[in-house]
Amino acid sequence: MDANEIIVCIAITFCLINMGCSTTDPKDAKILSDFKNGLQNPELLKWPNNGNEYDPCGPPSWPHVFCSNGRVTQIQVANLGLKGTLPQSFNHLTMLYNLGLQKNQFNGTLPTFSGLTELQFAYLNFNEFDTIPSDFFHGLRSLRVLALDDNPLNATNGWSIPDELQDSVQLMNFSCSSCNIVGSLPDFFGKLSSLNSLVLSYNRLSGAIPASFYGSNLQILWLNDQDGDGMTGNIGVIGSMVSLTEVWLHGNSFTGSIPNNIGSLTSLKELNLNGNLLVGIIPPNLAAMALQLLDLNNNMLMGPIPKFRASDVTFSSNSFCRTTPGLQCAPEVNALLDFLRDLNYPSNLASQWSGNDPCTGPWLGLSCNLKGEVLYYKFAEAKA
Ligand SMILES: *[C@@H]1O[C@H](CO)[C@@H](O)[C@H](O)[C@H]1NC(C)=O
Ligand SMILES: *[C@@H]1O[C@H](CO)[C@@H](O)[C@H](O)[C@H]1NC(C)=O
Numbered sequence: 497m498d499a500n501e502i503i504v505c506i507a508i509t510f511c512l513i514n515m516g517c518s519t520t521d522p523k524d525a526k527i528l529s530d531f532k533n534g535l536q537n538p539e540l541l542k543w544p545n546n547g548n549e550y551d552p553c554g555p556p557s558w559p560h561v562f563c564s565n566g567r568v569t570q571i572q573v574a575n576l577g578l579k580g581t582l583p584q585s586f587n588h589l590t591m592l593y594n595l596g597l598q599k600n601q602f603n604g605t606l607p608t609f610s611g612l613t614e615l616q617f618a619y620l621n622f623n624e625f626d627t628i629p630s631d632f633f634h635g636l637r638s639l640r641v642l643a644l645d646d647n648p649l650n651a652t653n654g655w656s657i658p659d660e661l662q663d664s665v666q667l668m669n670f671s672c673s674s675c676n677i678v679g680s681l682p683d684f685f686g687k688l689s690s691l692n693s694l695v696l697s698y699n700r701l702s703g704a705i706p707a708s709f710y711g712s713n714l715q716i717l718w719l720n721d722q723d724g725d726g727m728t729g730n731i732g733v734i735g736s737m738v739s740l741t742e743v744w745l746h747g748n749s750f751t752g753s754i755p756n757n758i759g760s761l762t763s764l765k766e767l768n769l770n771g772n773l774l775v776g777i778i779p780p781n782l783a784a785m786a787l788q789l790l791d792l793n794n795n796m797l798m799g800p801i802p803k804f805r806a807s808d809v810t811f812s813s814n815s816f817c818r819t820t821p822g823l824q825c826a827p828e829v830n831a832l833l834d835f836l837r838d839l840n841y842p843s844n845l846a847s848q849w850s851g852n853d854p855c856t857g858p859w860l861g862l863s864c865n866l867k868g869e870v871l872y873y874k875f876a877e878a879k880a
């Protein structure tokens with residue numbers, strides 16, 4: 497035993513005899529004290545006001561605080577009704593691995609989390625943080641779950657998710673719905689092999705689902721209800737993501753057809769495509785899937801409505817030929833649909849060619865003779 501070890505040994509013995517001694521790392525203690533002082537209603541924490549103010553690790557440790565070797569490893573204050581700001585030096589809690597601040601009224605600027613290398617779980621969702629610093633995600637190399645949903649972050653101009661998040665290679669869940677993200681969906685999300693759940697609903701995303709998502713292991717993909725026109729491009733990549741269980745793409749401007757290999761998503765439970773610009777025929781293998789939810793409303797889907805196996809299915813406001821599932825289209829309608837398929841279903845035609853009789857109703861570009869036979873002579877005009 498060298499002198500230092502003897503001192504440590506004496507200190508520990510002293511602590512065991514006298515429970516009033518301090519075991520908390522002084523920097524960690526200072527940050528917890530600042531955390532408390534930043535609140536308007538600190539009494540809700542039930543943290544002591546007496547002489548061991550600066551000893552959150554105790555023993556006994558303060559309520560909602562967990563420590564290991566005198567370092568703060570967890571703060572769990574979900575849903576306590578706390579109001580106030582976080583100390584800007586919050587990232588000095590370098591041993592923090594699990595943080596639960598969700599469902600309070602924390603406001604002001606989020607401190608940077610830069611350098612919180614042990615942090616695995618961070619729940620900051622359902623608060624009132626209004627600014628996220630650009631280096632927030634730097635060095636979060638242990639991160640598994642990050643929830644930022646429902647914070648008015650950088651509301652005026654919006655913000656983009658910095659590429660530094662791609663260094664969080666163990667990331668499993670990332671959720672940031674209703675948090676003012678603008679621009680395109682970052683490419684790197686498709687390359688994070690551990691990512692299970694990506695929830696980015698109610699933002700201002702635009703552009704396509706990146707090609708990097710081909711074959712990704714995602715189970716949950718929520719990109720629904722983007723403000724403005726929303727996301728664009730086709731959804732073909734979905735057919736390659738065979739682990740998907742929930743796909744919510746509603747409220748965007750996705751185009752093209754439902755991929756024909758959708759049936760290979762054998763774990764899929766929910767598919768919501770409501771309110772896009774999708775065209776084409778419903779793939780037969782989609783009808784055969786035992787989904788819990790299938791929402792196809794408000795698109796420009798054509799052809800027959802199949803008999804669906806899904807338990808909850810809706811498909812109104814499309815361009816189907818019949819209104820009753822299982823009924824086939826008339827032969828001349830099928831011929832016209834084949835023709836449209838070869839043109840990739842131009843949206844001006846796909847939006848109008850509905851029903852089972854091309855000679856009634858406004859089938860743009862079509863004319864019929866007196867015998868009710870379709871004359872094909874105006875397509876050039878309709879395509880223009
Ligand atoms: C946080 O909200 C309180 C009201 O609850 C307000 O007084 C305070 O100015 C806000 N702080 C910031 C930094 O926005
Ligand atoms: C959020 O806004 C602040 C202040 O306007 C800015 O400094 C910061 O870089 C923005 N955050 C991101 C991630 O862009």
Ligand SMILES: *[C@@H]1O[C@H](CO)[C@@H](O)[C@H](O)[C@H]1NC(C)=O
Nearest residue numbers: 617641668669692693695716
């Ligand atoms: C990860 O996300 C899934 C789906 O959103 C959720 O069920 C699960 O509880 C999350 N895991 C953690 C540890 O937060």
